[in-house]
Amino acid sequence: MVNCGCGLLTANQEPVPLKSVDVEVAVRDHVATVSATLLYENGEQSPIEAVFIFPLPGDAAVCHFSAKIGQSEVVAEVREKQKAREEYDDALSSGQQAFLLEESEQSPDVFSLSVGSLPPGESASIRLEYVTELAVQADDGLRFCLPAVLNPRYQPRGEDGGGGTLSCGPGTSVPASLVPYSLTLSASVCSPRPIDKVESNCSLDPVQYLDQQQTRATVKLASGHKFDRDVELLLYYKDAHLPTAVVEAGRPSATPGSLMGDPVVMLSLYPEFSPLAMSSMTKSGEFLFVIDRSGSMDCPMGTAGPSQMRIDSAKETLLLLLKSLPIGCHFNIYSFGSSYTHIFPNSVVYSQKTMDEALKEIKGMKADMGGTEILEPLKHIFKQPCIPSQPRQLFVFTDGEVCNTKAVIDEVKRNAGSHRCFSFGIGEGASTALINGLAKEGGGHAQFISGADRMQPKVMQSLRYALQPAVVDISVTWDVPEGVSVTPLSPPITNLFQGQRSLIYGQLTGQSWGDAEGCVTVKYSLAGQPTQNQLRFSLQPTEDTGLTAHRLGARALICSLEAESKEQGDQSDGVKAKEKAIEVSIQSGVSSSLTAFIAVNKGSGEAVQGPLLRRHRASGSWLLESPLATALGKTLQEVESSKPESVSPEVWATVLAVTWLHGFKMDAQVEWEFLAMKAVSWLHGEKVPCLTECLRAGNLLLGCQVQESSMGM
Template sequence: MSMHPLVVATGSSKVELPCSQPVAPLETKGAAFCHPSMVRVSRPGKDSGYPPHFLRIDQRERKVRYGLLTQKDESVPLKSITVEVSISGFIADVSTTLCYENNKCNPVEAVFVFPMEDGSTIYDFHAEIGKKSIDVMIKDKQKAREDYDDAISSGQQAFLLEKTEIPDVFRLSVGSLSAGQKATLSLSYVTELPVEADDALRFCLPTVLCPRYTPQGTTSVTKGVPRVPFGSIPYTLSLTCHLVSPNGISNVKSNSALMPLEYLSDDKTEAKVSLSPGFQFDRDVVLLIYYNHPHQPTAIVENGLSSAASGSLMRDPVIMISLYPEFPELTEQSLSIKGEFIFLVDLSDSMLEKMNGDPDSDMRIESARDTLLLLLKSLPLDCHFNIYGFGSDFQHLFSNSVKYSQMTMKSAMKEVKSLHANFGGTNILAPLRDIFGKACIPGYPRQLFVFTDGEVENTQEVINEVKKNASSHRCFTFGIGDGASTALIKGMAKAGSGYFQFISRKDRIQPKVMKSLQFALPPAVTNIKLNWHLPNLVKVAPISETPHVLFNGQRTVLYGQLKTKANKNAVGRASLHYTLCGKEYKSEIRFGLKIDKHCRLTAHRLAAKVLINEKEDERFLSSMKDKSETIKKEIIKISTEAGIITSLTAFIAVHKEKHKAIQQPMVITHIPLASFPSCSQERISWESYYTSCIRLHPRLRGGGGGYGTPPTTLRGGGGGYGTPPTTLRGGGGGYGTPPTKLRGGGGGKPKDKVDEGDSADMPEVRSDNLLKLVSFQNVDGSWNLEDRLMTLLSKTEQEVLQKMPAEIKDKSVWATFLSLLWLHGFNSNRKDEWKFVALKAVAWIKAQTGLNLELCLQAGNDLLGCQMDLQTLGLQPS
């Protein structure tokens, strides 16, 4: 191995090539590798995890062209993508067909790097050239790559489908496609659909692949992907979805234009919907499917393959059950739960993007600010909290989590309202290590909330960091906008025994975040046990682990392998037992053991993926090399038996009829994706930063130095706008270097102290009146009777005081009662956002003695024009 220049002999001449990557000795593939413009250099070691690299040598310019770089006005061989989705219950079976045609005069190698929803299980891949079907095999990934290279260097046509180093990004290589030749490639996968906050099932077809943040010293998968402007993608997408549910299909919504929903049965248990023509590839395609009874438990018993090995997973029947644990809803008592809440917020440049395509819509950072404000006001009374911002670097509001109080909350709100997305890249690993490196507060369980648009390359390393610290916290994640890494968002939540949610174009982030806060507040469910009750002689081998965490009303899917067949009329039961607050609960389903003989092995493949995931976790935790190698072989064995690819295996197809070696230089074409100029790994220019600061934060206060160069402080003095910022709230010196604290700087106030009378200096919440009202609330749940509250209620001070019952001596009681009425009377459609705020207000009002609630209700209804009752407000006498 050497870092010296690479010397390549080409015919009678030698070319010296600068090479920044360590390489193994040059391999020319012997006589079969005949064209002088193509040589192969591979990194040493079959288990290095990197594919061999072809170097395209231009002898005139004497430079190496790595990978797939032809980017002029050449036509792209991928012409169309057709997607057929079949959704039965909560399982989606997806078939994707990609049509290629080489319009060039030379043979083509086309490489398509594309995202896929994490958790998807690819179980089928086949290729056709003309009407000739090409045999496909699953192999060890390294061996598959070598077979692919051998085939195309020998003039044969080959196809390789593999996972990249990023778990939710795949690479499809087509080589070599002869001039004028057509090819059709099809891949199929199955996936479980997650449940949204409003009980919809969410199907996502990712089309957006943003550049991923790549830590120094690692290789980027997405950096070399060519980009074209929106509307210029040279291939088309069509999508049709077939829906089946015995409980009835009530509606389908999407962030993209759909054709009208077509029911295929009178009882609305079967329907079809299609994507409208003209999709522009500027967003992930998201379908929200609504069933009439979404929480209905289900069970499927699926027959195996008679041709599979005896005793194997694919040979025996598999049972798949879904349960919906139920326990009491949130009450005021939930607000007494102790906890440490840490909010980790992405402040990278890509958070400046819009939440949707509307130019007037919120930017991602604006939605994140609003959500943080709502979270701060919704926290339980006895808790600690902290806020981290991260990008290329990270900062925290407090050096350690602080007690939740009026003073600390007010301090936090000031900083939240001033947050900007100006931290460059997306290095999430560093702040995670800082958080986990600090001791937990005894008696206050740690709850971590992560907000990001999820564009990182070291996904597995981040997930592993969460997994290593899973015993000390729960992790709740939110993927914001199109292109968010599903592997990162889902993986962190799973590793941290939490819950994940995605916020796409038409979603409001606040209801989803409040749903996760509701999951975080109750005490953890304990003593979780799964019991199978089956007829005599029928044995089941559990495939899924017993769940480590349960959330109210959220689906739990479990798999089991039936070792002996039962009578077709036999009935079995599965029950999930758990304890909450000392009380025992149970979720149960009864099912028939009659086997469906017309199945597509969906449950088997999903069960195999569960087994593989568990083996991969075991391999990660293993410190012994021999054991790790044994587990690796087990993973490859399950993968090949089940026909599903993993990080260790790949699909390979070789058309062996053509043996003539390449006679012309092969054109390397990388299939382009849509351009995302602000999804950059690099920090935006300081000129752009300065412009965005003026637009987002008009209260910048400088010092007398003029506006000649980028700013030096957001609030500071005397130096003008000299260089990049040093603090978000600083003083005295201007903006010297990237920020180091969310609140700090030589001239700022102490970070744990805030004046009670400086509310006028606090930036205003944007025009959302609900968020304004929430921002006025005190930590204890009360409101003060002040001018800004009365303005929001559209009442004068005289009107408010005239209607206040004489028995109320504390104006805060009246202000709190009116605020509670206003929330229920004028914002009932957004109750998911303010219910925690209302619970705190109810608890505070109930703690006041001597109140005539009926009298207060009548006076409040008269003043605001409402018709509420005490039961609706949660104030009914106990």
């Protein structure tokens, strides 16, 4: 199967305009600020509009977007998404250069960048900045990953009329010698504790320490690196499990009392369980192993040199897990692809006999089950009654190549009270949004395995977590001086494990506090015993931190508000949550699913000359012309004669184009979903009174059965 890469497409479907990628990473303890500069060049004879679809970490907070064309630089601002699209369309219509950056509504780790009206022979330098938390690995290392590929995302059957197809972003994964652009990456690391070592799956120059305590260091990728695979950095600190706290000063120009104007505290907590509690590791449980056997699992774990196939690594790990289960527990093994199967009709008691039966089945497993429809086996599992006194534990192994990420995570969230979910992203390009989302909403833990990684140590850590007694009744309380208050920005903690980190964000409001201290207390019940962990911290704000904590705190708050808005729908509380999410996103300059970054280069006011070559039908509407009719497989006369009398040619052309995409091109939905959404928004803006009649006529002409609901009309 072909992996999808990142790049702008020319008319010949070649990813030529992207020339280079330069990345700077600034790591402060547990979080990273990433600045990426992408250089494009229009080698064609006319101005172009192009769409660049690319992956980012699923929990990243995009906080800056700017573009430089020649000597002119424009900095994007965050707008409500529909307003941003309208501003972009207006700019292109008047011949101005414009740039639009927006997050996919299906998966928060996929972004679309529209580059509009780039003159012939001109270069555009795009600068993107985001902040992200660093995940803790099984060996206590902190993992930073720069995704290089957007793997094909499987569109499940029955969704939007699809029949079970792979949908890809532009470009394809190619050998390193043919990658048309290079990558330079440098990282600076700063920590309150000594930096033990820095490792990578790519060649690095030697680490340069900047002080005798080895708390500051820099490292670079070796020169000549081709961006043909994910770039992974692993950072190791001494005494990594010590809790820490940072109080970050607000932006001086922001209003006091606002999120960006007040200080924000970021706490890194590692709960310590008592030896007595840890000695009561459970010997019961219902362990359900959910194994991805789609065709993509027949790919290597990594692209750098020979590596094990994904399905083989998953099988070996499953064998180890089975042999490690406690006697007397229950278990079952599910396989999924385009359909799903399970070894036993229902979960069975773990014994020598049932283990041998399962081992025999595992040895015969192949990546031969087609697509990646993970939602249906999860629904089946959640419908099964839980076994009394056997807590349900899910272990999900997948390369994470699905389009319906949010639907899968929502299903896990709805059933979070009946299970814990431990997820494993296998191979490069695994969706961070899916893997982290499953674990977060399922009260478990996420792991990523790629390249030469051995899956077994990471999986055994998750098994140890699963065997730990469940922590319940978790609460977080703040003790701060009089006149100071704390507004939590993070959602409530729903799960704790021994040695696992929890990052907590809070907005500090009130008078200046000088050398005063605050205290946070995490209380919970473990194995029937009330327990608590405390951390005292200085309230003195730290300057010049790049507002990292503010932006990550804003992202956490936005995600909570988006979830509340979705749950409440059109009810009053849902509308208020949506409005608040948009307000926080605009105020903080942090991306969300409800907003977008828009930049318009007004320059000297002179319009870009020449006909605009559009890429991927990126405009809000289509024109009723011969090229469109040809793409639809019709003559222009056939298209014109089928037009309802009451609509304009442009409305009719736009309805036909969107209908054709939904009816015949679901295999490329990741590529055109933003463009179709913009087109539907344009139709709504035109206040067309007869869209239903138009769609009915379009279906008749094209020979398809697309529904209004699937098109968002």
